[in-house]
Amino acid sequence: MQRKHYLPIPVNTLSRRCYLIEPPRKAHDQRNLLTGDSIQDIVAVKKFLHHEFRIKDLGNLKFFLGFEVARSQQGLILNQxxxxxxxxxxxxxxxxxxxxxxxxxxxxxxxxxxxxxxxxxxxxxxxxxxxxxxxxxxxxxxxxxxxxxxxxxxxxxxxxxxxxxxxxxxxxxxxGLFYPSANPHRIQAFSDSDWATCCITRKSTTGYCVFYGNCLISWKSKKQSTVSRSSTEAEYRALASVACELQWLKYVADDLCLQIPLPFPTFCDNQSAIQLAKNPSFHERTKHIEVDCHLIRAKILDGLIVLSHVPSKHQLADMFTKSLYPGPFNVNLSKMGLLNIHHPS
Known part of the structure; x- marks a missing residue:
């Protein structure tokens, strides 16, 4: 299962700091979102859109395509x-x-x-x-x-x-997901894989999660398309997936004029995969994953990511690759930044 991202459309007519977020074309809800970092620019864009299309201003976002938004001075919660x-x-x-x-x-x-x-x-x-x-x-x-x-x-x-x-x-x-108003300005990712976890095809499962500060902004749990010969290969394919996701997030950050420090720390619990990413030479055992090797090496040399080892017990992406017992599951979940405003205790 992979998240679908809805890209913001810049309203360049008046300001580069305002973005119009449109729902899918097949959606019955015809409401759009307007967001930005300047109230004056948002007001100007709304006047321009009203002059062209006769729009209705519904005020601050509270409900949109099944998503509920709750705000406070501490931050914002997005739930369904x-x-x-x-x-x-x-x-x-x-x-x-x-x-x-x-x-x-x-x-x-x-x-x-x-x-x-x-x-x-x-x-x-x-x-x-x-x-x-x-x-x-x-x-x-x-x-x-x-x-x-x-x-x-x-x-x-x-x-x-x-x-x-x-x-x-x-x-x-x-x-739901909690996004605090005071949040560190950084991006970090956790990558994991469960080798040959599918008892039918023996394909591995890729799992990763990406945080902006302390907020979870992207995650993935998906069965890999090919069978991996080793756990290192499975972990390396997961690293290649998260590298592509981080590159995409870098493009989005640039479009939103966000200057996020590089490189993005990326944590993996497989030492062999990390050493393979740092070793530019290939041998017979890694020829079949040479494409992913070149991809990871390129992102490291470009300064986009830096790989670090994390113990398996602190691997936050673990819940995206396997079924966990209630104890480890709740510990992992507590670090994902999810809150329930209906049951604060």
């Missing part, structure tokens, strides 16, 4: 509480007993075990809604990525795994 409650109500889980994690670490999903679901349309609709919910819920990204692999022929074991996600959401429907 109403959307989450609507999913629970649609599938009859408003009165269920909450689960303490989105997936069961002891359960391995397979494509040939259990009876086929009689109505796969309901399963696909549920997974589609959960995929949209991952825009503000990184804690369910890996679990949703797992159940979304069986859309063509879902079985009841897959449906029960999807219901486990709903039971987890029942206990924390209002959890």
């Amino acid at each position: 509480r109403k959307y989450c409650l609507d999913i629970l109500a649609e599938f009859g889980f408003t009165g269920c007993k909450p689960a303490n994690s989105p997936s069961n670490p002891t359960v391995k999903l397979k494509d040939d075990e259990g009876d086929l679901v009689q109505d796969p349309t309901a399963y696909r609709r549920l997974i589609g809604k959960l995929q949209y919910l991952t825009n503000t819920r990184p804690d369910i990204s890996f679990a949703v990525q797992q159940v979304s692999q069986f859309m063509s022929k879902p079985r009841y074991s897959h449906l029960n795994a999807a219901f486990r996600i709903l039971k987890y959401l029942k206990g924390c429907p209002g959890l």
Whole structure:
């Protein structure tokens, strides 16, 4: 499962510091967002748009395409509480007993075990809604990525795994991303991979998370496209993915006129992958990943990233590559910058 980014469109007619964020064309909600770092420029752009299109100003952002925005002097919280409650109500889980994690670490999903679901349309609709919910819920990204692999022929074991996600959401429907008003001006990333974790294809899972200061701004949990011969290769492919993401974020920061210090610290818990990135020579065992090697080397030489080792117990991207037991899962989740304003305790 990969997040979809909606790029801001600069309104260059009046100011380079104002950006118009448009929803997808197929969305029924025709509202747009206008953001910027100057109130005077925003007012001027609104006057210009009203003169051209007769727009209606709805005030400060509170609800947009299922996203709820709550502001205070401490910062901003972005969540999808109403959307989450609507999913629970649609599938009859408003009165269920909450689960303490989105997936069961002891359960391995397979494509040939259990009876086929009689109505796969309901399963696909549920997974589609959960995929949209991952825009503000990184804690369910890996679990949703797992159940979304069986859309063509879902079985009841897959449906029960999807219901486990709903039971987890029942206990924390209002959890959302918190962006404090006082935040360090830096970008750092954590990259991880679980080697040969898929029991069907033996492909590895890539997971990473990117922080702007203490705020989570990008994350990914996705099965790799090819089979890796070693854990080092799997980790290196994950590093290549996060390097591309950091390059994209650098372009976005430049468009927003943000001067973020380089290089971006990138943390990996595999020493072999780090040493391979620092070694410019290739040998027979690394020829099959030479393209990724050149990519990482290029980003290091360009000064975009710097690789550092992090112990596995402090690897924040761990929750995007495997199912964790409730203890490690909650410890990892507490470091993601998620808050629930409906249950402050």
